[in-house]
Amino acid sequence: MSKLLVIGCSFGYLLLLFAVAYAAEHSSARRRSLVSNPYVYALSMAVYCTAWTYYGSVGRAAHSGLEFVTIYLGPTLLAPVWWLVLRKIIRICRQQSLTSLADFVSARYGKSASLGALVTVLCVLGVVPYIALQIKAIAQSFDILTRGTAALAALPAAGGALAQGTAFYTTAALAFFTIIFGVRSVEATERHEGIVLAIALESLIKLVAFLAVGAFVTFGLFGGFADVFDQAEAVPALQRLFTLQGAGTSPSQWLALLLLSGAAILLLPRQFQVAVVENASEDHLRKAMWLFPLYLIVINVFVLPVALGGALRFGLGPGAPDADTFVLALPLSSGHTGLALLTYLGGVSAASSMIIVETIALSVMISNHLLMPLLVRIPAARPQVQPRWFAYLGRVVLHSRRAAVVLVLVLAYVYYATVGRQLPLVNIGLVSFAAVAQLAPAVLGGLYWKGGTRLGATAGLIGGFAAWFFTLVLPTVGGTDMVPASVLTQGAGAVAELRPHALLGLEGLDPLPHGLFWSWLLNIGLYVGVSLAGRPSATEQRQADAFVDVFRLGSPADAPATWKGAAPLPDLRALLVGFLGRKRAAQALRQFEERYPYAAVHAADGTPAAHADPRLLAYAETLLAGTIGPASARLLLATSVGAEEMSFDSVVGVLRESQQLLEANRKLRKQSQQLQRLTEELQDAYDRLRELDQQKDEFLYTVTHELRTPLTSIRALSEILADNPDIDEEERFRFQSTITKEAERLSRLITLVLDLEKFESGKATLERTPVDVAEIINDATEAVGQLVRDKQLVLDVAVPPGLPRVSADRDRLMQVLVNLLSNAVKSCKPGEGRIGIAAEAAAGGLVRISVSDNGKGIDPAYHELIFDKFFQAKNQTMRKPEGSGLGLAITKKIVELHAGRMGVVSALQQGARFWVELPVAPPLPST
Numbered sequence: 001m002s003k004l005l006v007i008g009c010s011f012g013y014l015l016l017l018f019a020v021a022y023a024a025e026h027s028s029a030r031r032r033s034l035v036s037n038p039y040v041y042a043l044s045m046a047v048y049c050t051a052w053t054y055y056g057s058v059g060r061a062a063h064s065g066l067e068f069v070t071i072y073l074g075p076t077l078l079a080p081v082w083w084l085v086l087r088k089i090i091r092i093c094r095q096q097s098l099t100s101l102a103d104f105v106s107a108r109y110g111k112s113a114s115l116g117a118l119v120t121v122l123c124v125l126g127v128v129p130y131i132a133l134q135i136k137a138i139a140q141s142f143d144i145l146t147r148g149t150a151a152l153a154a155l156p157a158a159g160g161a162l163a164q165g166t167a168f169y170t171t172a173a174l175a176f177f178t179i180i181f182g183v184r185s186v187e188a189t190e191r192h193e194g195i196v197l198a199i200a201l202e203s204l205i206k207l208v209a210f211l212a213v214g215a216f217v218t219f220g221l222f223g224g225f226a227d228v229f230d231q232a233e234a235v236p237a238l239q240r241l242f243t244l245q246g247a248g249t250s251p252s253q254w255l256a257l258l259l260l261s262g263a264a265i266l267l268l269p270r271q272f273q274v275a276v277v278e279n280a281s282e283d284h285l286r287k288a289m290w291l292f293p294l295y296l297i298v299i300n301v302f303v304l305p306v307a308l309g310g311a312l313r314f315g316l317g318p319g320a321p322d323a324d325t326f327v328l329a330l331p332l333s334s335g336h337t338g339l340a341l342l343t344y345l346g347g348v349s350a351a352s353s354m355i356i357v358e359t360i361a362l363s364v365m366i367s368n369h370l371l372m373p374l375l376v377r378i379p380a381a382r383p384q385v386q387p388r389w390f391a392y393l394g395r396v397v398l399h400s401r402r403a404a405v406v407l408v409l410v411l412a413y414v415y416y417a418t419v420g421r422q423l424p425l426v427n428i429g430l431v432s433f434a435a436v437a438q439l440a441p442a443v444l445g446g447l448y449w450k451g452g453t454r455l456g457a458t459a460g461l462i463g464g465f466a467a468w469f470f471t472l473v474l475p476t477v478g479g480t481d482m483v484p485a486s487v488l489t490q491g492a493g494a495v496a497e498l499r500p501h502a503l504l505g506l507e508g509l510d511p512l513p514h515g516l517f518w519s520w521l522l523n524i525g526l527y528v529g530v531s532l533a534g535r536p537s538a539t540e541q542r543q544a545d546a547f548v549d550v551f552r553l554g555s556p557a558d559a560p561a562t563w564k565g566a567a568p569l570p571d572l573r574a575l576l577v578g579f580l581g582r583k584r585a586a587q588a589l590r591q592f593e594e595r596y597p598y599a600a601v602h603a604a605d606g607t608p609a610a611h612a613d614p615r616l617l618a619y620a621e622t623l624l625a626g627t628i629g630p631a632s633a634r635l636l637l638a639t640s641v642g643a644e645e646m647s648f649d650s651v652v653g654v655l656r657e658s659q660q661l662l663e664a665n666r667k668l669r670k671q672s673q674q675l676q677r678l679t680e681e682l683q684d685a686y687d688r689l690r691e692l693d694q695q696k697d698e699f700l701y702t703v704t705h706e707l708r709t710p711l712t713s714i715r716a717l718s719e720i721l722a723d724n725p726d727i728d729e730e731e732r733f734r735f736q737s738t739i740t741k742e743a744e745r746l747s748r749l750i751t752l753v754l755d756l757e758k759f760e761s762g763k764a765t766l767e768r769t770p771v772d773v774a775e776i777i778n779d780a781t782e783a784v785g786q787l788v789r790d791k792q793l794v795l796d797v798a799v800p801p802g803l804p805r806v807s808a809d810r811d812r813l814m815q816v817l818v819n820l821l822s823n824a825v826k827s828c829k830p831g832e833g834r835i836g837i838a839a840e841a842a843a844g845g846l847v848r849i850s851v852s853d854n855g856k857g858i859d860p861a862y863h864e865l866i867f868d869k870f871f872q873a874k875n876q877t878m879r880k881p882e883g884s885g886l887g888l889a890i891t892k893k894i895v896e897l898h899a900g901r902m903g904v905v906s907a908l909q910q911g912a913r914f915w916v917e918l919p920v921a922p923p924l925p926s927t
Contacts, residue, residue, distance in 0.1 A: 003146045006344070010142075013345055014173060017352075018180075019203050020832050021194030035196045038287035043200035044274045045292050046207075048075065048265060049299055050130075051137030052429040054206055054350035055324045057300065059752040061307035062316060062323035070224045070254055072300055074261030078295040083287055086266065088447060091278050101272050101439060107630040108446035108547050109454040110540035116369035116630075118311040118458060119439065122465050123269055124362055124408070126435025131412035133429055134351035139167035140329050141347045141417075145340060171413045179402050192360070196278050199357060202349035207299050208326070209346025214302020216339055217309040217330050225305060232308040237316065256513035260433040267436045267443060269361035271356060275362075306330065344681040355409070371400045372628045373635060397628055430751035431472050436515055438464035441520070441527045450544040456531030464523025469519050471515030572620055573849040592619050710742040717742075766897055770805040770921035771813060773839050773847055780817035781837065784825060787875055798838040806847050807921035812894045819887045820851040820914050827855030827912065845920045846900075852913035858906040866904070867892045 024034045034040075052071075060068040089104070098104050106116030143166065165212065222228045232238040265271055279285075290713065310326025313333065321329055331339040375396060441464070442457040511519065536544065576585035592615075624633035717735045721727065727735075777799055788795050806813075817837075824835045835853045842848040858866060867888050895902040898918050906912035 006142060006146055006341070007522070009341060009345065010348065013348060014177065017177065017198045017201070020862075021177075023194075024197035025194040027193075033193060033280070035193045035200070038284040039291065040197065040200045040584070041274075041279065041284040042288040042291035042295065043203040044196050044278065045271070045288060046203035046295050046299075047199050047270055047274055047357050047791055048268075049203070049206065049296070050429075051134050051347060051348060051351040053299065054210060054347050055137055055141075055327055056133075056429060057303045057797065058310065058326050059322065059324035059516055061304050062311050062326065064541065066304070067254065067307055068303060069300065070257035071261045072296040073266040074258045074263075076296055077258070077260045078265060079289045079293045082289050085444075085447070086275060087282050087285055088550060089266075090282055090285075091275050092547055093276050094707050095550065096546070097622050098630065099277050100266065100267055100361055100365045100368065101443070103371045103625070103630055104272075105439070105442050105446070105457065106369065107625070108543055109442075109452065109457050110537055110543060111630040111634050112454045112458075113369070113635065115363075115454055115458055115461075118461055119374065120362075120369040122438065122461060123365060124411070124437065125465075126438075126468075127269060127358060127362060128411045129415055130429060130432035131355055131408065132416035133432075133684045134355050135167050135171060135416045137324075137351045139172045140325065142166045142170075143242045144325055144328050145332065145344050167413060167416055174352055174355050174359075175406050175409045178359050178405050192278065195356060195360065196274065199274065199353045202353040205344040206349040206353075207295065209342050209349070210299055211326055212304065213339060213343045213346075214306055216336065217300060218305045220315070221330065221334065222305075228305045228308050228312075231312055235312070236306065238311055250510055250513075252513040253510045256510075256516045257430075258834065260430070260437055260512075260516065263437040263440045264433045267439045268358075268433075269365070269436075270357040273357050275360040317547055318890040322860065355412075359405050359408050362408045363401045366404040366407070367400040368628050372397065405506035413493055414515045430512055434468055434472055434512070434519065435465070437516065438468055438519060438523055441524045443761045445527060446544075446547055448548060450541070450548050451531055451536070452544070453534050453536045453540060455525045455534050458531070459524075459530045460523045460527030463526045465518045467519035467522045468515060475511060505523040572616070576620060576623065588619075588623055592616060637919055670753060699746045710746040713742045714739050714746075724926040766809040766812060767817050768807050768809055768898070771805045771808045771810050772805055773849065774799045774801075776810065776813055777817065777837055777839060777849070780821055783814075783818050784821045787822065787825045788835065790792055791825060791828065791833065793825065793828055793830075793833040793835055796836040797832070798836065800840065803839055803841060803847060804916040805921040806898075808898055808918060813898075813918075816891050816894050816916065817849070817851070819891050820916075821916075823887065824851055824855065824912075827857075828853050829855070842917055846917045847920060848917050850912060850915040852915055854911040857908045858904065858912050859908055860906070861906050863906070865901075 015295060035044075057068045057071070091103065092098065096107055098107055102116045102119040105119045106112050109115055143385045218228060219223060222231070266275075306326055307323065310321075310323060310330055314320050314326070314331060316323065328340060328343050331337075331343055438461060441460050442452070445452045446457070573585065573589070576588065621630075621633050717739050721732060721735055777797065781795060781797060785795075821835065821837065825833075827833075827834065833854060835851070837849070837851050839847060839849045892902050895916050895918070900916060900918040902914070902916050904914050
């Protein structure tokens, strides 16, 4: 394919990324974010899938079978715990303005400048080869695409002599893009929306491209998955690829790869950048927890078919193309140049996205932890030149990051040109994974163990990286002929004893698990041992509390300040302006003043303060930490504006006072809760008194109303008889009968009121004897027999023989049954009603008596209310038995005095059934 065409497409692709990044930055400036959603966030995390995924996984699968899946299975298995681990890291970094792994480790262990520098150096040493891997992938794919199929057979298995010019121009173009959109501001906490959207787009492009070439190989060159696997299985040399252990891969290798990939998804600088620094909302993790593993699954669907297809088409071994090139070589050798070009662009996406993000992360670490700790120690010559000195430092920070971008890419290019060209992609990637895995004890220990110290973390990192270099890096270098291979691999005599396995033991382990075992053993052992042997400083202890208890404690701004207010406020303002700019510094001071009115920027009388409040110093430290790292921010405040840190005793005193205030606040809160409960109890009692008072008023009103009605009738009829002595005899008899009935009604009402008063006051007594249920039911039906006959109703009695006696007051029980039967008669229509009374033995030593009718029924909403006194009299418009409203109330009181229960089953227009349960009388003593 024409070089000009490939170069033109490459520049066109780069211009597309520029356009996307510019659109995102432009929208962000107008406060319309294009990336603040979980889908872009999850796609940006797919920067994990680099050229190693795109090319190297196929090469790994061609030689080791299914072993390649471990690199993606580790992050997938770890994804469910992101909400516990990754969210905690995000919360910590947001509260403390941390922007890199070095910031995180440095801040956790007392804001140590030396520890931050150590982490930075180790990350650069571990990750630069990984960046070189991406440069190699781009250069190699460009060389294959432009030289055509004739060049495939000439490419040796190790990768061949590729065009270094391509790698150089690629490195320069990516450096330019990274500087323009990744290092545009001195404030590292500022999110790079242009970069994030470009990375998300590249994740989509590499996914589509890989799926396209995979589908072409599987369904174009072959007849589907089954055809690829059947043809490969027929070749003896490829049968081993169908086993879980591939080409002799051991279980220890699988376990090591799972652990490394799980650690890498959290600890690679680029993953920390996109997952933590660029995170817009913690809630985005909820979708990323399943979207990112889904992406990993989808992009690996065609890895094994492509690897097998390339092995079938080109073969494996001497004279065959490198298996890493199968992805590009298959469509190119089949004459599908368009697909080959798309495949090439997908590889460029996979490699360039990693280079851009990784370089940004490393440049911030280099600037904050290698350069700035040196510069901030340079004192200002005179106070009056400090503002210019601070502005100069701010510009130095920005330019140093841009220089760091170039430095990292130059180091990667040099590594590629001298060492990386001779190594397979996967070998370089695994060594880098093992390097960043050395951060796991310090990071995870710092998240969950308060006992970790700066000295312990430093010792663990140095020991772990030393073991990593000896067991994994030196053998890799030896394989490139820079050091004789015999010295580190096979050798004889004393030279053979220099091999890592010979010196450390565990001969049966593969090199990768062997190196990981010893490096982690030494790392964790030193970290824990040295930490337990020492004692954390006050700053370390405070930071340990802030990290481990981040979800329980508040913002660091709410913690006791650890600075003395001796720093001049104008100097502090000039310092913030020098690093943040006038607009951002003014905005930050205004926000702080709104939170602490007149405590930071003004004196009590409103005039500008002379010295900075300790809380403002702590706030400024957090702001500067987002620009130059926590360690440099602390040093800068101490050396440039004269701020003094509080001594250990002062810190302890402040913490003790804070603890006392918290305890007093806790006591006040407890007393407030008790007072609130007491208030609620008093309110309940008051509401109850009001209710009782209302019931009393209603009781008096209802009683007087009920008494007035018969009295009015008696008085009116008596006056008629007195005023008309010559009234007709029949009329006189009718009036006298009415007066007699009203007098009886009045007497019954008075009796009911007196009975109710006795029952409620507890003065009522029962003369309980064994009562025959059948007899008392018969007496009750005879008592209401005339009422039944007058309304032409049907009365059914169902009492089985042999019912046990009940212990009851006969007269009171008679009153209960007569009242229930009378209510049933009232509710039935004349000539249509049917009343039933039945008795039966119930469980628990009870006898149940029920009275039913087919009258108008009772609304279920009133089933409990009808037993309240005067309820019926107050609600005569409701569909229920009429009367004074005392009958059912007294009936229920009588039943309860017998230790029984009473209830009703009814619905509108469906009749009613009242039931009474009474305890059985104890058996009579035998004579």
